[in-house]
Amino acid sequence: MSVSSFTTAASLDDALAALAAGARPVAGGTDLVVGARSGKSTLPASIVAIHRIAELHAVSHADGALRLGALASHEELAASDDVRSRFTALADACAIVGSHATRAQGTIGGNVMNASPAMETGGPLVCFGATATLQSATGSREIAVADLWTGPGATTAADDELLVGLTLPTPADGTGSAYLRLEYRRQMEIAVVGATAVVTVAGGAVTEARIAMTALSPTIRRVPEAESALAGSDGGPAAIAAAGAAVAAAATPISDVRGSAEYRRAMAAVIARRAIENALARARGEEG
Amino acid sequence: MKVATTLIVNGNAYPVELDPGTNLLAAVRDVIGLTGSKEGCDDSECGACMMLLDGQPVNSCSYLALQAEGSEVTTVEGLAAGETLAPLQAAFLDLGGVQCGFCTPGMLVSATALLAANPSPTEDEVRIGLSGNLCRCTGYDGIVKAVLSVAGSS
Numbered sequence: 001m002s003v004s005s006f007t008t009a010a011s012l013d014d015a016l017a018a019l020a021a022g023a024r025p026v027a028g029g030t031d032l033v034v035g036a037r038s039g040k041s042t043l044p045a046s047i048v049a050i051h052r053i054a055e056l057h058a059v060s061h062a063d064g065a066l067r068l069g070a071l072a073s074h075e076e077l078a079a080s081d082d083v084r085s086r087f088t089a090l091a092d093a094c095a096i097v098g099s100h101a102t103r104a105q106g107t108i109g110g111n112v113m114n115a116s117p118a119m120e121t122g123g124p125l126v127c128f129g130a131t132a133t134l135q136s137a138t139g140s141r142e143i144a145v146a147d148l149w150t151g152p153g154a155t156t157a158a159d160d161e162l163l164v165g166l167t168l169p170t171p172a173d174g175t176g177s178a179y180l181r182l183e184y185r186r187q188m189e190i191a192v193v194g195a196t197a198v199v200t201v202a203g204g205a206v207t208e209a210r211i212a213m214t215a216l217s218p219t220i221r222r223v224p225e226a227e228s229a230l231a232g233s234d235g236g237p238a239a240i241a242a243a244g245a246a247v248a249a250a251a252t253p254i255s256d257v258r259g260s261a262e263y264r265r266a267m268a269a270v271i272a273r274r275a276i277e278n279a280l281a282r283a284r285g286e287e288g
Numbered sequence: 289m290k291v292a293t294t295l296i297v298n299g300n301a302y303p304v305e306l307d308p309g310t311n312l313l314a315a316v317r318d319v320i321g322l323t324g325s326k327e328g329c330d331d332s333e334c335g336a337c338m339m340l341l342d343g344q345p346v347n348s349c350s351y352l353a354l355q356a357e358g359s360e361v362t363t364v365e366g367l368a369a370g371e372t373l374a375p376l377q378a379a380f381l382d383l384g385g386v387q388c389g390f391c392t393p394g395m396l397v398s399a400t401a402l403l404a405a406n407p408s409p410t411e412d413e414v415r416i417g418l419s420g421n422l423c424r425c426t427g428y429d430g431i432v433k434a435v436l437s438v439a440g441s442s
Contacts, residue, residue: 004289006308006354026352033311033350034332043309049355075344099420100401101338101345187419188333 005046009053012135012164018048019160020137025050027071028105030098031114056109056164061086066168070109074121075100077108086170087128088282089177089196093120099187109163115149115219116190122149122220123196123212124179128168134161142167149219172208175200176283180275181214182267184258191215192259195247195272197279199230206235211243211276216251216268223250226272235280244273293357297322298366306353312346313337315353316363324364324393328422335421338394338401339363345401347420364393367400376400379434387425395421399435408439 005023009015015025024044026032028051036043050056056071061082068077077083078094097103097111097120111121112132122145130145134157145166148155157163171177177198181191194214200207209230212222226246233239253264290305295315302320310319316339317323325348328336332350339348340362367374376399379385386392395418402409402417409417414435415428423431 002289003308006291006352008354008357026355029351029355030332030347033352036309047308047352049352051355052358098332099335099345099347100398100405100417101335101347101420102332104344104401105341105346105351185419186416 003043003045003047006049007047008049008051012053012055012162013137015048015050015053015162016135016137016160018046019162022046022159023048024159025162027051027107027110028073028102030102030106031110050162059083061170064170066170068108068166068168070112070163070165071107072109074098074103074106074108074111078103086175087124087168087177089124089127089179089198089279090121090168092179093124093196096120096181096183096187096189102188108166112145112148112166113155113157113163115151115153115155117149117152117217117219118190118192118194118215119220120179120181120191120194120214123194123214124177124198125166125168126212126220126222127177127196127198127210128171131167132163133165133167135164136160136162140164146221151218171198172200174202174207174283176279176281178275178278178282180271180278182259182271193253193264193267193271195268195275197272197276199235199276199279199283201235201280201283204234206230206233206239206280209243209276211247211272213247213251213268213272216247216253216264218252223247225250230276240273240276240280241269243276244269247272291354293354295320295353295356295361296359297361298363299360304353308352308354310353312339312348312351312353312356312361315356316348316361322363322365325397326390326393328390328394333422334391335394335398336391338397338421340397340401343401343404345398362397362400364396367396374400375438376403376434379437380431383434383437384430385426385434386430387423391421391423391425395423395431399431399438403435403439409435411436414439
């Protein structure tokens, strides 16, 4: 199918009107155009380019929350002092998306709405309790990112809804976080297996732990069994190993060209353990 | 359906008429006629098509040309000053960074973006920075040496 209509939205209202009329949005194009050219899908018949909408580019950290415009690029987020200092796992993830060309053009909003179970930023967003704001010509709603994804490439968003931004509550003092993936190549890669850990420590004990697994289930999700193995512990090797084993036990990976299910499950424990170790070290101020 | 637009490539304005599904690479190569940028994988994996969009790197095979309206596009043809090669281009020739030449336009554009963002990269930073650009000939050593020589940190 060829593209029969293309407009560039000058404002959010323009974009929402185009979506209401049946257009599909494009921002950086790094998923949409690649998918169409590789034959996985065709380009939509009607496209509205949203990349010039200035208000969707803003990133701010105020009043106890980080607010990301849907058009914030991975490059911007990886370089943001606010993201690096308080939401370090998200900076880890943004820094390894694609190549520098992907990071310069690809947006956090596109990444979320593409809903890949192997996306790098998904685990950090889920662990930080990110909320997505979806807007249409007729209204606006908020939904936890964890509830937005329903399966590989699928979300609860209606066709006329646009993800306009993400809100992440600022973690408590004493929190450290890390995102780590198993990779075969240092760029132009997506997670073979990924793990996110967000931990809060006080007085030598882990007071809160959030752990998510990536490329190990149909959607990226937290692993409560791993979190309870770590929370309340001393954050020592036994607790970390137990949490890693819980991630492997909860995993339901697929076999594909990048790895067998058996290999992914075996590596899940390793990658989760390393992510937790990094997050704990950062929470304790031992390393950046 | 064709859409009329103007693309600014290497400082020159090109009025063009494009099918809206045309990617930036096809517009620049086939419509404008600047064939320096190459189509390698056509899947955003190899970097042979890399251009700069307002100074930021873009895999042009994966970017709709109409989205570039209002932006400055730079291709490998825009790196030299007239007949004088850019220092990176000269270094690629001097240090064996070119063999078949197919990846070279993307490598040069990618390295230009890398050095603009990080003027004094370490060897590791150069290797990571260029790992979105595949070369099947030289084994990368000459390319990395060339970039480091321009960065002045070799």
